Amino acid sequence: GALVYQYPRRTICKSGTSMRMECQAVGFQATSVAWYRQSPQKTFELIALSTVNSAIKYEQNFTQEKFPISHPNLSFSSMTVLNAYLEDRGLYLCGAREGEYEQYFGPGTRLTVL
Amino acid sequence: GEKVEQHESTLSVREGDSAVINCTYTDTASSYFPWYKQEAGKSLHFVIDIRSNVDRKQSQRLTVLLDKKAKRFSLHITATQPEDSAIYFCAGGSSGNKLIFGIGTLLSVKP
Numbered sequence A: 001g002a003l004v005y006q007y008p009r010r011t012i013c014k015s016g017t018s019m020r021m022e023c024q025a026v027g028f029q030a031t032s033v034a035w036y037r038q039s040p041q042k043t044f045e046l047i048a049l050s051t052v053n054s055a056i057k058y059e060q061n062f063t064q065e066k067f068p069i070s071h072p073n074l075s076f077s078s079m080t081v082l083n084a085y086l087e088d089r090g091l092y093l094c095g096a097r098e099g100e101y102e103q104y105f106g107p108g109t110r111l112t113v114l
Numbered sequence B: 001g002e003k004v005e006q007h008e009s010t011l012s013v014r015e016g017d018s019a020v021i022n023c024t025y026t027d028t029a030s031s032y033f034p035w036y037k038q039e040a041g042k043s044l045h046f047v048i049d050i051r052s053n054v055d056r057k058q059s060q061r062l063t064v065l066l067d068k069k070a071k072r073f074s075l076h077i078t079a080t081q082p083e084d085s086a087i088y089f090c091a092g093g094s095s096g097n098k099l100i101f102g103i104g105t106l107l108s109v110k111p
Helices: none
Strands: A003-007 A010-013 A019-026 A032-038 A044-051 A069-073 A076-081 A090-097 A103-105 A109-113 B004-006 B010-014 B019-025 B032-038 B044-051 B056-059 B062-067 B072-077 B086-093 B099-101 B105-110
Touching (some): A003 A090, A010 A019, A019 A032, A019 A090, A019 A109, A032 A076, A044 A076, A076 A090, B004 B086, B010 B019, B019 B086
Parallel strands (some): A010 A109, B010 B105
Antiparallel strands (some): A019 A076, A090 A103, A090 A109, B056 B062, B062 B072
16 A cells, blocks of 8 residues: 655754654655645644656745755655754654645654754 | 635534534635544544545545535534544645645544
8 A cells, every 4th residue: 555654753853953854655656745844733834845857846934945855756755954943843744645636644753852 | 825724723522423624725726625634643644535526525424525616625524433533634735736734623522
């Protein structure tokens, strides 16, 4: 079946340091990969979307300079949170899309910033 | 920008009763409307979805209704059970595009 793995599941970093998280789609050919963040007590915000044959598109309030993403192929993606501060804490979800609609989400990486 | 609004921030029902969660969307190009469930401290779990080519979809105790004219869709849960308690998120999107999530509805099913 289609699965999305994320690593690490939980991480703690000191304020001002950086943290890298990974996402892997298994069992299907992903046509796009999206990274979302859920800040405490809030909903899920799209950070960036990568689609086959297109450049990574970042949403307003999120930049490549702050959240650089690497994806050698759409089955594997990694994102780094650079210079993390308190407002960056939350649950980071990776969603990989198969076909036009169905999107599978990983378990998320929960980031705590001290 | 595009929005998905979720009208009930909290909903409390008694076990066995029905629960309804309503959402509206603004983007007329939206054609895909999934629902997700998030239990405390956990990630998103897919519940059910509906595409714009139909106006109703049922899966066991879950039914999703879509009113494209009113840009409104809803999740109906019948015969609720305590394990249905969670935060439910509606979302809207179009083919190959991003999903926009609602704010979430905390459903509490009391025994």
